Amino acid sequence: MSDTPIRVLVAKPGLDGHDRGAKVVARALRDAGMEVIYTGIRQTPEMIAEAAVQEDVDVVGLSILSGAHLELFPRVTELLKAKGKDDVLLVAGGIVPDEDIPRLNALGFAGVFGPGTNTHDLVKFVQEKMAEQRIKDKD
Amino acid sequence: MNSQSPISNLQSPLGIARAITQVERGGENTRQLIRALFPFTGRAHIVGVTGAPGTGKSTLVNALAKELHARAKRVAIIAVDPSSPFSGGAILGDRFRMQDLAGTGIFIRSMASRGQLGGLAAAVADALLILDAANFELILVETVGAGQGEVEIARHAHTTLVVEAPGLGDDIQAIKAGILEIADILVVNKADREGANAAAAALEMNLNLNPNKAAWRPPVLKTIALTFEGVNKVVDAIMKHAAYLDEKQLRVPRERARFDRELRGLLERELLERTLRRVTPARWDEWLRQITQRQRDPYSVAQEILDS
Structure with a gap:
């Protein structure tokens, strides 16, 4: 049903404790009518994958500022796949050097949003991707 | 939901999670799911x-x-x-x-x-x-x-x-x-x-x-x-x-009280949905206009809807 709210997991893998960005994003998604499961800082890939499964989310948003994205993100996508939860839209945010973006895209991250992103653009991106996904699911 | 029995789907966290998503949506699939599970609860x-x-x-x-x-x-x-x-x-x-x-x-x-x-x-x-x-x-x-x-x-x-x-x-x-x-x-x-x-x-x-x-x-x-x-x-x-x-x-009296409320809740929701299905958005808007302008009162509008 198209009027079911989009469910999003917002998590911060790794050891950096800067969650202002993640909270701003969580709030923007909520204001756009989404249900945001906010799990906070210092999440292991295992915790993130477990939460994504149990909460049956449509979107997983990972925020990272420590530079460990190329270590941690592949582990998250591997675990999601292993648990059969590979139908989610993956979005990344935080400090990601431009040259790493293609590698994250290859991992399945449909969008990578760095500092200065307008939350409006992020919301629109998620809404459009989910609309495509839900049309596909109907076919 | 795949074609396996609903109970065997509940053996994995993924299956449980998807079943809960289903009941959050409601509708006929939810009714079927609960019908199948209820004997096991x-x-x-x-x-x-x-x-x-x-x-x-x-x-x-x-x-x-x-x-x-x-x-x-x-x-x-x-x-x-x-x-x-x-x-x-x-x-x-x-x-x-x-x-x-x-x-x-x-x-x-x-x-x-x-x-x-x-x-x-x-x-x-x-x-x-x-x-x-x-x-x-x-x-x-x-x-x-x-x-x-x-x-x-x-x-x-x-x-x-x-x-x-x-x-x-x-x-x-x-x-x-x-x-x-x-x-x-x-x-x-x-x-x-x-x-x-x-x-x-x-x-x-x-x-x-x-x-x-x-x-x-x-x-x-x-x-x-x-x-x-x-x-x-x-x-x-x-x-x-x-x-x-x-x-x-x-336990039995508590369960009775619980299902008494649940049954009443289900009926309230179902009857409300059925009633609202007979009403077009345009008529609804018109009634709200009449009420806010004090041309009619909420009780008589509700009665009209129920009688229609």
């Missing part, structure tokens, strides 16, 4: 945890689940948070305080209230049936005790905990009608704060005034959920209350 002990925002419910639920898990119980948690009445969105943040439970096999699901009339109670009731059929022995349901709907959910429980914290109100608050009356166990959390003894004393005094002395007297327990202090005693009290329900054969 009725074994779980459901514990409702409610109280004002900021009393430490999530932290307490985290501690309770950890202790129950240590006692070799299969535990699941449903944490309900309100949806925004404006955007329909929600921040479901209870899981944030339950990080200790990762990797334990404890199933945690956050649910938003989604605002539809009676819908929340129905979705939570169905989610409880799913977790029950999935063989969880103890299910903790956490709700903000801030409204009728939340109190209703707490009443699905076999054992209801009401959580208080010092400094949220004086002894007049304690004797007001409300969620205190549904408590089987009263917890004063954040007991390291000033006023904890006074809050516990006010609750005890209130209980002394209960006319029915023969019935279960809710224990008043002090906890510091963050450090697990006193949590053991709360778990003991939950077990004791479960045994009391068995001993006095009170």
Whole structure:
């Protein structure tokens, strides 16, 4: 049903404790009518994958500022796949050097949003991707 | 939902999670799912945890689940948070305080209230049936005790905990009608704060005034959920209350009351939906216009809709 709210997991893998960005994003998604499961800082890939499964989310948003994205993100996508939860839209945010973006895209991250992103653009991106996904699911 | 039997789908966390998503949507698929699962339910002990925002419910639920898990119980948690009445969105943040439970096999699901009339109670009731059929022995349901709907959910429980914290109100608050009356166990959390003894004393005094002395007297327990202090005693009290329900054969009457409410809720929702289906949005708008301009009153419009 198209009027079911989009469910999003917002998590911060790794050891950096800067969650202002993640909270701003969580709030923007909520204001756009989404249900945001906010799990906070210092999440292991295992915790993130477990939460994504149990909460049956449509979107997983990972925020990272420590530079460990190329270590941690592949582990998250591997675990999601292993648990059969590979139908989610993956979005990344935080400090990601431009040259790493293609590698994250290859991992399945449909969008990578760095500092200065307008939350409006992020919301629109998620809404459009989910609309495509839900049309596909109907076919 | 695939074509396997609904019960075998509940053997994996993924299957349980998808079944809960299904019941949140409602509709014919949900009816079929619940019909198939219902014979396999009725074994779980459901514990409702409610109280004002900021009393430490999530932290307490985290501690309770950890202790129950240590006692070799299969535990699941449903944490309900309100949806925004404006955007329909929600921040479901209870899981944030339950990080200790990762990797334990404890199933945690956050649910938003989604605002539809009676819908929340129905979705939570169905989610409880799913977790029950999935063989969880103890299910903790956490709700903000801030409204009728939340109190209703707490009443699905076999054992209801009401959580208080010092400094949220004086002894007049304690004797007001409300969620205190549904408590089987009263917890004063954040007991390291000033006023904890006074809050516990006010609750005890209130209980002394209960006319029915023969019935279960809710224990008043002090906890510091963050450090697990006193949590053991709360778990003991939950077990004791479960045994009391068995001993006095009170489970059946409680279940009867629960399904009485559930059945009424289902009918209310179904009848409302059927009634509204006969009304076009344009007519609805016109009625609202007439009422706001005081040309007609709400009672006669409602009567017209029912008679149409």
